[in-house]
Amino acid sequence: MATINVKTRDGTRNQFEGTIGLSLMENIRNSGHEELLAMCGGCLSCATCHIYVESIPAGASLPDLSRDERNFLDGLDFRKPESRLACQIPFSAALNGIEVMIAPEE
Helix, strand or coil: CCEEEEECCCCCEEEEECCCCCEHHHHHHHCCCCCCCCCCCCCCCCCCCEEEEEECCCCCCCCCCCHHHHHHHHCCCCCCCCEEEHHHCECCHHHCCEEEEECCCC
């Protein structure tokens, strides 16, 4: 079992079992977190799956930001150093216990 911990915009914390092989965006949406809009469905043509990665498990790493992801994030008012687009992070067993927060809506 690999879990994902999500904090909503109002601070509510939820933990659920993630599906390995799906993106974080797909997992978060599939778990019923509708405030993560993900309007483009994960094809990297918007930034409505903006999250803050609060912590990753020891020894795990996230993929580097692509130029396109960086460009979308650069245009956001609520960008932080820990900002990512959830559609660009594949969920794997190594990310068991990852903690993310859904960023404010732009």
